[in-house]
Amino acid sequence: MSVRQTGLAGVLEIQPQKHGDERGSFCEVFNAEDFARHGITTTFVQDNHSVSRQRGVMRGLHYQLRPFAQAKLVRVVRGSIFDVAADIHPASPTFGRWVGVELSAERWNQLLVPAGYAHGFVTLEPDTEVIYKVSRPYSREHERAVRFDDPRLAIDWPVDASEMQLSEKDRLAPTLDASDLTQVLEEEA
Template sequence: MSRFDIQSTPLAGLQRVQRQRLGDARGFLSRLFCAEELALAGWTGPIAQINHTFTAQRGTVRGLHFQHPPHAETKLVNCLQGEVWDVAVDLRRGSPTYLQWHAERLSADNQCALLIPPGFAHGFQALTDNVEMLYCHSQPYAAQSEAALHVQDPRLAITWPLPVQGLSPRDAQHALIGDDFEGVHL
């Protein structure tokens, strides 16, 4: 019995993962990760790192972060508490959806996750207060490979559901995409 319903999005390789709850009067069990099942959706390799984040205030935006090869990573993003507008941007040079974005509402209630392949930037906006997220990463964080896009870049034209607020000083200073931007070469 599969614990996930995997659904493709308009961006090749980006998958919506619907977790299946098993429950009764006592509560429920929800599988967050299964290497065998997620391999069918594009997960390769082991989990190299797991991160847990907390965002206190509704409207806060975090992102849009990515890593260049050789540390480009697959991410499985889950919302454990609250609700977010989770955004992935295709940065794969030569992709037919290059610089296009896709978003999904992830919440503790809807049991959805986003499986984000290498070559994508990722960010989210908290739609409620007190949001908790859990990320599984296929590669460890590597500062020398990290990069980011500005969440309000007009070339991306991301439709954030709420006014953007709460950017970290680092995220607020990310440059806009220039003509010299090469994307990610995988």
């Protein structure tokens, strides 16, 4: 597999090696030993699977507070997304910066988002399916969100906001400046 650094510490684009022949293809999308050789030692405890029926479905920007802050390993098994990680560590030199990567079933690429980053995506095709591993279980009590269109973040989404479909929770999410970020950073897993 190949690992590409993005502009934010710990946020990595991972490209597993895909093997194919006339029957189809095979790929190890996660192998703990291979990941460890690249310095990725996160323990994943849960897999999530989302299905979005239309282009422009926005999910995020989500994060969880300690002790349930989640690292995520995100991949697309059908369709494509624009996947974003935003640095919400108040003491970080890159606080308020974001990176975006197009993930697709065609490319088989993945994005590793460390604990303590806000994460979200918008679908670029109808009937898009996303599977992602998380390092901590979901906790409603610790769940938080930042507005996807926060002017401070100024994320350059490839879908116009007027075309996006959001949950009510995401539509009402606070801005980064209005968020309580005192419990964002999770200790190393």
